[in-house]
Amino acid sequence: MVLPAGPNARPFDDDPLFGDAAPPPAPRPGGIAARALGGGGRDPAYLEGLNPEQRRAVETVDGPVLVLAGAGTGKTRVLTTRIAHIIATGRAAPHQILAVTFTNKAAREMRHRISALVGGTVEGMGWLGTFHSIGTKILRRNAELVGLKSDFTILDTDDQLRLMKQIIQAENLDEKRWPARQLAALIDTWKNRGLTPDKVPASEGRGFANGRGQELYAAYQDRLKVLNAVDFGDLLVEPIRLFRTHPDVLADYQRRFRYMLVDEYQDTNVAQYLWLRLLAQSNPNICCVGDDDQSIYGWRGAEVDNILRFEHDFPGAAVIRLERNYRSTAPILAAASHLIAHNEGRLGKTLFTDRRDPEAALVTVASSWDSNEEARAIGDEIESLQRKGHKLDEIAILMRASFQMREFEDRFVTLGLPYRVVGGPRFYERMEIRDALAYFRATVQPADDLAFERIVNTPKRGLGEATIKLCHDTARARRIPLMAAAADLIDTEEIKPKARATLRDLLGAFAHWRADLDTRPHHELAETILDESGYTEMWRQDRSADAPGRLENLKELIRSMQDFESMTSFLEHVSLVMDAESDANQDAVTLMTLHGAKGLEFDTVFLPGWEEGLFPHQRSLDEGGRAGLEEERRLAYVGLTRARKRAYVWFASNRRVHGMWQTSVPSRFLDELPEDHVNVRESGGAGGYGGYGASRFDRSDSFGSRYTTPGWERARERTRDASGGPRPMSAPAARLRSGGATIEGELVAKSVVDGGSDFTVGARVFHQKFGNGSVAVVDGNKLTVDFDKAGRKKVLDSFVERL
């Protein structure tokens, strides 16, 4: 969190920057700390009710501490109480504590709970926030030292992509062959590891654009500096660079942060680790809280290693395990623990509970004939729970992939069962919101080229490609922002008169809005901008079904702006906090991905789609090997441990994969659940895996002769591979050659169709869509075929049959 939403929201909070490194004063009588301390010699109120381990985690304040907090063991409580304790005992003032989280939500929650603990609002916890928001704050204060101005813009993924596309074009590379998204992903992996362009190992830049990856990265960083912009990765990498190149600045921050706390340490990437290491160098009062068993973000750069290596990195670290679970029933815990015990690379914890509940339901395992029926069965189950008086709010369906949601939504709509989808496109990512924001950005920041470009011709005002290209060329040649270039051009004969007039009007409008920035209330100005630019009108004219909703969103946007002090502070908030409060307070079932469910809990949890290929996901196995499988297993563990009272694991015998129905094999994770705590419900449906309970879906049988398609052969090999032998390739390396899978797929498919021999020019072939034809050119597995009816087409050989 960067900015508290409220009238006092400001881009900088002005607690004294440096020079306050002297020991903080003792708790002021009647102050927050004193109140929290409570009276007399008794333990302060906030320590009451902590179990011995939690208490140790709170009170071991000095030196490095690793708190291994299993699911539902009171992690957040420990973290917040620890902060309260540090403040209450006068060890540090609130602004001398650095507390980092991963999400804004977590930061908000923490702030909230600390306030509750000390009985009032905590003032001055200016350094409680996400890695990114704290990074931003540090950068804004020292922007000049890394070649930025303090009002730099933060680009989102969309802007990044457009920028990279421009760079790829400028380098005359084939956009098809070297797509911007791939470059973005590559640069992202580098930034995740804290690598600046000069530090990228030469071998890694080779994979992209004939070895020019590194060069493009450098070009991209260069462009960012010209635009006075950073991307999300820079919010981590640039502070590191700052600390390394300016030891004095680093020393100041080291002095400032007397105590450091890190939430969800298992999710930190290398860059975040380096960042923390630098800050903790001189003063190792660092407390990291995490759970290696819940590390599920390896695919976006998280290093479980960070948590596994903690004791090594911070010598003398105290390691405290929180294993007493306050959330789930014994059978659910048993199921989760038994499952996760199949992972090898873990620090090892065993959750337990004291609660003895003879009524506790076993974990239910059930199956359905296909995914359709799965949705139907779960829907029925939920309705029956509802009839028994269970609240829908306390029921969640957690799935591996978001495409699974569709069938549940369809079913629930027919049933009239209220549901809510968590995740999906977020408020600030919607097109109309991004357009509106682009208008605001271009108003506040005339140099924001990406914003300007986004809306020059939205709504359509006849400023086409040609005009924009001209502006671009001028801007690039003279190294000035687009808007400045446009301003110069309207005084020349370069542009056609009509476009010239339009452009002049547009620039005039921006100038006029900009002049009003300081005098008019920003939300009012925002409304004016959208009206005068014709943007609101554009959606009013739009006859499509979602237009009214979009107008509604725009209204909501203006409304939410009122909570901020200025346009600038609002924009800052938006770029870092890409979510808006969801309003839905209706009692409804929650649908979300397993990833989205981390940190949440529900009375009843449904876990559908436990099938090989989907969960564990084939791609995780393909690209991550054993490590990938273990991460999938952790995901299953996260899913199970979300449940307080009831967990239902489900699988379907048939599921549509890429549009084709495929028979599926029950997930290996089902076999890893403990028999004693599981209740296998006989499939009521049409046969299929009727004998599930008896044979426990013996895999060698399932993978028998029935599955002879190449895909299954492959899946089978992978299964063996992933569960047994070592997989040499690291996940990032595998990701780099993401094209590989497709190519491999083609090859496999090909070998089936043509039986291993190549097509020859002149051969007669048949194609499903184009009919008969003769081969004209053979290029590897790509054929150019002259079809009798459809004419000349390029096709993959796997799609034609020899006649």
Place this chain on the structure above:
DNA sequence: GGATCTTTACTTTTT
């Protein structure tokens, strides 16, 4: 500049 056809991907996603 807009409509229509074609291509492509299709796990997870925060900041």
Place this chain on the structure above:
DNA sequence: GTAAAGATCC
């Protein structure tokens, strides 16, 4: 099978 993005055509 489907949806979105891109390319091509008018």
